[in-house]
Amino acid sequence: MRLESMKRESVAILGILVLLGCSPAALARPTIEELKARAVLDDYESNIVFGYNIVMQTNRYAGRYAGSALSCTSCHLKGGTQPDGFPLNVAGVYPKWRSKNGVRNGIGLRIRDCFLYSLNGVMPPEEAAEVQAVAAYINYLSEGEVIGRPPKGWGVPTLADTGADPNPPRGQVVYKRECVICHGATGEGSGPIPPVWGLNSYNAGAGLNNIQRLAGFIWANMPMGKERSLTHQEALDVAAFINLQYRPFDPREGRLQKLAEEIYHRLADIFGKASP
């Protein structure tokens, strides 16, 4: 009799425990702050924290491969949590073919490309701890997304056709009016505000070097605090102005190769051979 009641009791306790375990509170993703406050992190969690640190302060935590004053969060706003601001909850859409490099990109290659182009740095190897940490952070952010379906607010909005070409001189006027306060007259930025052109900014191979995409980014996210206040045409103009300025060259163009081709053509001309 006594055994029976004990059995019933333990079943009830077990049931409550199971219910507690399944409750949304226990399942909810811990915030980065909660993770950082824990005394013991397992490998996956410590990797997420490392990835978050890299995204927020790339030069400090992944300085080996970064090459500009930008951090990931300069474009992937708020640590990649801002819809329409290149959010990073994209683990479900990779691997994916991209015209940029003409191959299927896993999340690793995608991250490495960012180091090479947008951060104008050195391409880290696939197995670099930095790459894996950012991948873990992307996985962490992607919790709850549907695999294979682009998340809400993926990338930046594509602006509707304004019917007019982008006009850099008018863009310069907009830049002086709206952007110069933070990004500076020579686009140099300061502190956490990223440089938008010059040798410390993204290079000519970066995704943002595309006027349409930069315009979408500016329209949806800039100026901070007054988002979506520019007209589509103004956003296009200022994007055209910014991308006309000097910045590091596209690393896909082998500079030495160009030089060698030049020398070959000159020599071919001199010796009267048909150039290929």
Added chain:
Amino acid sequence: MSLLRKALPDFSWWRSVDARREAVAGFTGALLVIPQAITFAYLAGVAPEYGLYCAVFVGFFASFFGNSPMVGGPNTAVAILLGLTVLPFAGRGSPMYAEFVLVLSLMVGLIQLCIWLLRGAEVFRYFSPAAIAGIKVGVGILLVTSALEGALGLSPMTTKFFYEKFYIALGAWQDLVNPYAAITSGITIAAGLLLKKRWQRSYIIGAVLIGSLAGGLIYGLLGPVQSQLELLGHVTLQALPLNLPRLGPQHWLFMEQVVPQAIAIAVLGLAQSLVIARDLKASVVRNLDLHREVFAQGIANALSPFFSTFAGSGSFNRTSVAVEMGARTPLSGIIAAFSVVFIAWTLGPLLTWLPMPVIAGVMALVGIGMIQGNEIRPLRNRVDGPVFLITALTAIFLSLEVGLLVAVVVSVAFFVVGVSRVKFSVSHDGNEERIVVTGNLFYASLDRLAKHLHSTPTARTVLDLSRVPYCDAAAHDMIRKIRAERPRHGGRLEIAPGA
């Protein structure tokens, strides 16, 4: 109090120092150590800065507290073992991994200081040079195989046995091998082997230059995307990279589990350092104090995590270069440490573009250097040969720690076998028998002599023990008994006078 005096740095060498020669030796050592520091940091699985800091701070403290021209700093075997020990506990290269490497280095340093307190330098006399050579060849082969990954552009693989890497690389080379990486490291290795004929010691610098040039050309012509050449990346050095090693619950758990490995690393580091110190004592620095060297190594490694770097030990090749260039005092090591800072700072921006396949080439060259030449000399000796072979094979097939243990056991075993071999020659002078015994007479070596004496109970024997350095109680007993028995059979046993 006397312990403190022993621990404080001893600058008595200062009076007899030839500063110019020491400076030249130190600067050359610094040039040599930079490619090695980066390579060994890669082996340990941490950022290249750690390797350079190791050359600077471990090198500095080992010389500052030491009393010999031995050059300390990053060491192949120690770096490999640090990497292998931490690998199961954290993702290679992650912050957690780096913290574990630092904590392990602290443990290694403290264990070495304990060995110093126990006057442990004596123990290392039992490491036979053949066993150390075996360990070095084992490390050399490990190096060549780990170089294979970088040289061919493979991802790091863990395999049970070293030859599996060759097997995998051969079997799937079309899919795995990056031809540009293979060409770059091939050029580095070939240049190194060619230059080695002319410049025995500094050929690695030339190999790095030629390899980097080749890699840079490929990189420049094809660009990073097509060539897929991996570069070293930015090396950001701080003047004083002070750091307090973190000791959270995870670190304590880790420390608890790696005690045996920490002991093995501490012993291996000291063993290498003391072999060098012993050589130096025999050749150039007669008043070298081995105990002080143990202390210097221990304190340098114990301090290493506080300067964001990992443990090291004395370096065979850099010490021999320094001594050849005329280094006789620790001053050369101190100058080398400062020179590394200077050179690394000037080279900093250039190091960014150093192709990783060149690093792999350096690894292979260092490995080949360890396998070739003088190292396999013990093979020809009848006793040293087996010790060498057993140690090398264990180190290659099982692990370095096991190799180390086997090295001690085998050294001692062969030593004991050698010692217990007793020779005796019997000559007859009329009806008198004269036995000359050569060797140590003790319980393990008595058998044959006792058998002979028992078989001739009637003989009149003179026992010449003048060539017996040691005779234990069992031997005394045996001789006394036979001496007492002989008259009953009509024989006699005498000990030759003078014994």
